[in-house]
Amino acid sequence: MNLSNHTPILILAVPLLAAFLIPIIGKINKKATGIFATLVLGLSLIFTIILAVKILSVGPQIYVFGAKSPFLTLPSGLKFPIRIMFQVDAMGIFMGLITALVSFLGAIYSLAFINKNNGVDNYYSLLLLLTVSMFGMEFTGDIFNFFVFLEIASMASVSLICYRGTDLGEPVEAGFKYMVVSSISALMVLFAVGIFYGEYDVLNIAAIASVMKHSQLDKIALGILVSVLAMKAGAVPVHMWTPDAYSEAPAPITMILVVASQASLYAMFRVVFSLYNITLNTLAVGWIIIIFGLLSMFIGVTMAIIQKDIKRLMAYHAISQTGYMLLGVGVGLAVLANPTALQRYGITAMEGGIFHIMNHAMYKGLLFLTAGALFFRTGTRNLDKMGGLAHYMKYTTIFFIIGAAAIAGLPPFNGFASKILIYESVYKFNPLLSIIAMVVSILTLASFVKVFHSAFLGPKLPQFKEVKEVPRSMVLAMAVLSCIIIFFGLFPDLIVKNLVHPAVMSLIEQFKYTNTVLGGM
Amino acid sequence: MKKIIFGIAFIVFFSFLVISAINMRPFGNPAFSEMDDYFIKNAQSEAGANNAVTSIVFDYRGFDTLGEATVLFTTIVGIVALFRRITK
Amino acid sequence: MIGNFPYIAVIIFIGLGIYTLIFKRNLIKIAIGICLIENGVNLFLITLGFRKGAVAPIYTQAPSGQAMVLPTPQALTLTSIVIGVATTALILSMVMMIYKHYGTIEVNEVRRLRG
Amino acid sequence: MKEMSKIVRNVTNLVYGFIIIFGFYIIAHGHLTPGGGFQGGAVVASAFALLLISYGQLKAKKFLNINIFSLLESCGLTMFIVVAFLGLGTTFFYNFLANSGSWFGHMVIPGINPGDMNTAGVLPLMNIAVGLEVFAGLGIIVLLMADGAEFTKKKENS
Numbered sequence: 017m018n019l020s021n022h023t024p025i026l027i028l029a030v031p032l033l034a035a036f037l038i039p040i041i042g043k044i045n046k047k048a049t050g051i052f053a054t055l056v057l058g059l060s061l062i063f064t065i066i067l068a069v070k071i072l073s074v075g076p077q078i079y080v081f082g083a084k085s086p087f088l089t090l091p092s093g094l095k096f097p098i099r100i101m102f103q104v105d106a107m108g109i110f111m112g113l114i115t116a117l118v119s120f121l122g123a124i125y126s127l128a129f130i131n132k133n134n135g136v137d138n139y140y141s142l143l144l145l146l147t148v149s150m151f152g153m154e155f156t157g158d159i160f161n162f163f164v165f166l167e168i169a170s171m172a173s174v175s176l177i178c179y180r181g182t183d184l185g186e187p188v189e190a191g192f193k194y195m196v197v198s199s200i201s202a203l204m205v206l207f208a209v210g211i212f213y214g215e216y217d218v219l220n221i222a223a224i225a226s227v228m229k230h231s232q233l234d235k236i237a238l239g240i241l242v243s244v245l246a247m248k249a250g251a252v253p254v255h256m257w258t259p260d261a262y263s264e265a266p267a268p269i270t271m272i273l274v275v276a277s278q279a280s281l282y283a284m285f286r287v288v289f290s291l292y293n294i295t296l297n298t299l300a301v302g303w304i305i306i307i308f309g310l311l312s313m314f315i316g317v318t319m320a321i322i323q324k325d326i327k328r329l330m331a332y333h334a335i336s337q338t339g340y341m342l343l344g345v346g347v348g349l350a351v352l353a354n355p356t357a358l359q360r361y362g363i364t365a366m367e368g369g370i371f372h373i374m375n376h377a378m379y380k381g382l383l384f385l386t387a388g389a390l391f392f393r394t395g396t397r398n399l400d401k402m403g404g405l406a407h408y409m410k411y412t413t414i415f416f417i418i419g420a421a422a423i424a425g426l427p428p429f430n431g432f433a434s435k436i437l438i439y440e441s442v443y444k445f446n447p448l449l450s451i452i453a454m455v456v457s458i459l460t461l462a463s464f465v466k467v468f469h470s471a472f473l474g475p476k477l478p479q480f481k482e483v484k485e486v487p488r489s490m491v492l493a494m495a496v497l498s499c500i501i502i503f504f505g506l507f508p509d510l511i512v513k514n515l516v517h518p519a520v521m522s523l524i525e526q527f528k529y530t531n532t533v534l535g536g537m
Numbered sequence: 538m539k540k541i542i543f544g545i546a547f548i549v550f551f552s553f554l555v556i557s558a559i560n561m562r563p564f565g566n567p568a569f570s571e572m573d574d575y576f577i578k579n580a581q582s583e584a585g586a587n588n589a590v591t592s593i594v595f596d597y598r599g600f601d602t603l604g605e606a607t608v609l610f611t612t613i614v615g616i617v618a619l620f621r622r623i624t625k
Numbered sequence: 626m627i628g629n630f631p632y633i634a635v636i637i638f639i640g641l642g643i644y645t646l647i648f649k650r651n652l653i654k655i656a657i658g659i660c661l662i663e664n665g666v667n668l669f670l671i672t673l674g675f676r677k678g679a680v681a682p683i684y685t686q687a688p689s690g691q692a693m694v695l696p697t698p699q700a701l702t703l704t705s706i707v708i709g710v711a712t713t714a715l716i717l718s719m720v721m722m723i724y725k726h727y728g729t730i731e732v733n734e735v736r737r738l739r740g
Numbered sequence: 741m742k743e744m745s746k747i748v749r750n751v752t753n754l755v756y757g758f759i760i761i762f763g764f765y766i767i768a769h770g771h772l773t774p775g776g777g778f779q780g781g782a783v784v785a786s787a788f789a790l791l792l793i794s795y796g797q798l799k800a801k802k803f804l805n806i807n808i809f810s811l812l813e814s815c816g817l818t819m820f821i822v823v824a825f826l827g828l829g830t831t832f833f834y835n836f837l838a839n840s841g842s843w844f845g846h847m848v849i850p851g852i853n854p855g856d857m858n859t860a861g862v863l864p865l866m867n868i869a870v871g872l873e874v875f876a877g878l879g880i881i882v883l884l885m886a887d888g889a890e891f892t893k894k895k896e897n898s
Contacts, residue, residue, distance in 0.1 A: 022828060022831075022832070025832045029821065029824075029825065029832065032603075032607065032821060033818065033821050033822075033825070035607075035610075036610065036814055036817040036818045036821060037814065037818060039614070039810055039811075039813075039814045040811065040814050040815075040818075043807075043811070079831070079832075080831060081599065081600045081831060081832050081833040082596060082597065082599060082827070082831055082832070082833035082834050082835065083830075083831055083834075084830055084831075084834075085830060085831070086830075086831050091575075094571060094572070094575055095571075096571070096572060098572050098575060098576070098597060099597055099598070100597075100598055100599075100600045100601065134621055134622075135617075135618050135621045138614050138615075138617055138618035138621070139618065141614050142611065142614055142615065142618065145607060145610070145611050145614075148607070149607075152604065160598075160601060160701055160704075161600060161601055161604065164601055164604035164605055164608065164704060164708070165604060167608055167708050167712075168604060168607055168608050168611055171608055171611040171612055171615065171711060171712075171715065172611050172615070174615065174715065174719075175611060175612075175614065175615025175616075175618055175619070175715070176615075178615070178618070178619050178719060178722070179618055181619060181719075181722055181726075182619065182620070182621060182622035182722075183622060184726070185723070185726030185727055185737060186737050188619075188719050188722040188723050188726060189723060189727075189735055189737065191719055192652070192716070192719045192720070192723060192735075195712075195715065195716055195719065196646070196655060196659065196716075199659050199662075199663075199712050199716075200643075200646070200659070200662070202708075203659075203662050203663060203666050206666050206670070206705060207639070207666050207669065209701075210666065210669045210670050210673060211557060211561075213670075213673055213697070213698070213701070214561060214562065214567075214673040215562070215568070215569075216569060217567060217568070217569035217570050217571065217572050217573065217695075218569075218572060219697075231560075232556065232560055233557055233560060233561065236553055236556060236557045237557075239553065240553065540648075543647045543648065546647070547643060547644065547647055550643060551636075551640050551643070554636045554639055554640065555636055558629065558632035558633060558635065558636045559629070559632075561629055561632050562629075563629055564629050564630070564631055564632070564672060564675065565675065565676065565677035566676065566677060567673070567674070567675075567676065567695060570676075570695055572697065573674070573695040573696060573697055576682075576696050576697065577682050577693045577696065580682075580696075581684060581848050581850055581851075582839075582848070582850060583835075583838070584835055584838055584860060584861070584863065585771075585835075585838040585839055585844075585845070585846075585847075585848050585859045585860040585861055585863075586771035586772070586848075586859065586860035586863050587683060587684040587685045587771065587772050587848065587853070587855050587859075587860075588682075588683045588684075588685070588770070588771050588772060588773065588774065588776075589682035589683065589684075589693070589696040590681075590682060590683070590696045590699045590700055590703075590774075591770050591771050591775075591776050591860075591863060591867070592771070592860070592863065593696050593697060593700040594700045594703060594704075594776060595771075595776075595862070595863045595866045595867070596833070596835050596838075596862070596863060598697075598700055599824065599833040599866070600832070600833060601700070601701075601704050602704065602866075602870065603820065603821065603824060603833075604704075605704040605707050605708060606817060606820060606870055606873055606874075607817075608707065608708050608711050609707060609710075609711050609873070609874065609877050610813070610817055610873070610877065611711070612711035612712075612714055612715050612881075613810075613813065613877045613880050613881060615715055615718075616714060616715060616718045616880075616881060616884050616885075617810070617880065617884065619718055619719070619722055620718065620722075620884045620887060620888055681774065683772075683773070683774060684851065684852050684853060684855075685772050685773060685852075685853070685854065685855035686852065686854065686855070687852050689852055703776075703778060707778055707874075710878075714881050714885070717885065718884070718885060718888060721885070721888040721889070721891070721892050722888075724892050724895070725891060725892060725895060728895070
């Protein structure tokens with residue numbers, strides 16, 4: 017029983033077992049739950065790295081549950097798989113790495129951020145369950161299993177948004193809005209699963225992709241899935257829940273929620289690329305996703321400039337940055353049909369979009385952590401009440417500068433690396449789009465200069481006399497994120513060549529996705 | 538004004554559903570059913586249970602049931618976290 | 626047309642659910658709307674797995690000589706029903722907390738998050 | 741919630757034992773007759789709801805203790821995932837007990853048979869684990885929402 021071909025499930029099952037044990041450990045002593053959760057998330061981060069190295073060297077990994085051997089996809093005598101399986105390819109493990117890293121840092125950050133008096137074991141149990149559900153959404157190869165993990169993700173994130181809701185009213189209202197949106201989206205995903213099951217009597221994504229006849233019903237199922245998953249990812253038509261949910265949740269949870277909505281964005285890419293690929297007319301669907309992206313970019317940044325609350329401002333920026341990803345991958349999808357255009361700029365556009373998911377998770381996480389640090393010390397999120405904090409909180413100021421420079425796309429940082437890929441490839445596709453993208457980037461820089469000025473600069477305010485730097489575990493989490501941002505910014509092609517490019521190729525080549533399952537490897 | 542936009546969105550979405558209901562296959566006889574015939578034939582021998590549905594729920598698709606027990610656990614921890622101040 | 630009458634019932638369920646969600650102002654009614662959609666989708670899943678004149682796929686004292694209904698939709702619906710229970714419990718607890726903090730459950734008055 | 745009249749309480753005293761036993765019957769026979777962990781757990785939780793309503797919320801808290809339920813729930817879930825882990829020799833959810841002659845491993849007579857409890861390997865263990873988790877979990881939900889309802893009623897009167 018060598019451990020290496022059981023890694024996909026160990027990444028997920030060990031934190032799940034820990035989440036079930038935490039209420040028992042919480043009864044023994046409260047402090048142990050935080051450290052236990054952090055250790056378990058560190059362990060699953062190590063397993064993710066092992067799996068990533070294996071996938072990038074050997075190829076997509078399959079793990080079938082309950083079969084005689086982890087690779088036996090087709091039981092004797094049947095053309096289609098009947099058991100649930102994990103199908104982890106380069107794109108899945110790319111998202112898995114982000115999830116593992118961000119949740120590990122979130123656990124470290126919340127060791128000091130969450131006060132220890134009551135409900136700590138519930139908090140860490142929900143944190144572990146949210147991480148497990150994101151892993152499940154990214155690794156699974158079965159649609160119904162994806163619906164179950166989507167539901168766990170929305171339940172865990174709603175409970176975490178309402179975590180501060182016992183004595184404050186706003187978190188519960190924000191949680192209720194998010195709950196209604198994610199309930200509708202989960203039920204519509206289930207309706208689409210019902211359509212696929214009714215037509216083809218098969219539930220495995222690769223099997224459905226191979227047997228897809230693209231009838232009238234499949235177009236409707238595609239329409240439902242794309243619109244609902246875009247809603248869950250926070251694209252514009254239904255983005256009202258994002259600022260409320262991100263501003264009311266505790267800071268480390270907001271960082272993980274950003275990655276949770278990227279997981280449903282990944283699911284949308286999986287549906288469009290691995291389930292439908294060439295069968296749908298890619299130009300029309302590509303343009304729809306581009307329009308989603310443009311709207312998100314523009315409305316996100318224009319709403320962000322007028323915000324007073326620092327976390328709402330960053331939440332609107334999260335929407336506008338999601339617009340960049342949609343733009344990049346939308347251009348890649350639009351030219352999927354003609355191979356020449358695809359080779360010329362389609363692949364670089366998708367590389368920019370997908371690399372932007374990683375970068376966005378890093379610098380948006382860092383910005384939310386700095387906002388959490390300000391809230392932790394000053395107790396307020398309103399920009400007008402803050403001022404002159406640079407004098408007291410040296411490290412947080414440096415981290416904020418790094419994060420703001422990265423989101424605005426200034427050269428030495430990772431935001432620039434992915435945005436330049438998007439600009440130059442989208443320019444070849446349609447110059448107007450990349451001009452809008454640049455304008456939005458400039459507006460982002462403007463709004464963050466405003467935040468920097470009103471929160472950090474200015475004279476020493478009397479009421480912040482006793483404010484001092486945040487505890488070490490919070491500084492450690494922010495420091496790790498800043499090092500990653502600078503490292504990605506200085507050596508972008510190292511990451512793009514051997515992490516992002518395989519992910520893009522695994523999305524584009526649908527036949528490889530289906531052969532690994534139906535080829536009966 | 539808001540009501541009109543909502544009304545249009547509702548009608549568009551409802552027409553999606555009606556079209557899918559109409560050209561869904563007829564109710565009584567499923568077009569393809571090899572996966573289910575395999576379950577009905579082999580559930581007894583492979584999983585050893587008389588009840589094919591339970592053998593699917595716990596053996597063939599056991600991971601769904603683990604995910605679903607986690608959903609119930611998440612909700613309960615969420616409600617305990619929400620009501621933690623009232624009970625103490 | 627009579628052939629797929631159950632699908633019409635499913636569509637009516639989901640349509641009513643979405644109608645209550647969009648147009649109703651009371652939070653409890655929104656919770657009811659979500660339950661309606663939940664039941665509609667569960668009914669849709671179950672109707673996919675029916676065979677005319679077939680019996681439940683259980684071998685203990687089953688009437689011999691009868692075909693058996695498709696078992697997979699029943700397994701999927703079992704999962705979906707428990708998820709429905711969990712969703713409803715969480716939504717109703719949040720409605721209670723909103724009532725505790727805001728004193729009202731009308732959507733227009735529960736409006737502190739602006740902009 | 742005030743407690744209900746004496747008649748209701750006496751009938752509840754008579755009935756709730758049978759409901760709980762019936763729930764355990766459904767859990768234990770999940771792999772033979774229709775039912776299983778979730779359905780049986782819900783039946784047992786309905787017995788707790790009945791006790792809660794008939795005895796009122798304050799009295800019911802004496803014998804329906806939340807901490808025991810949360811302990812039971814965590815144990816049930818841990819047992820479920822540990823049974824799944826035990827199959828890790830081959831794969832995660834492997835049914836290593838079926839047809840193996842040990843605990844629940846009797847061979848099943850193919851086709852229609854009266855049903856033998858000692859079959860279906862891992863399934864009865866998982867049924868019991870999930871049943872434990874569901875009835876403890878639903879018990880917690882019922883008790884907590886009763887507290888919540890109690891609190892909102894006080895707010896209404898004030």
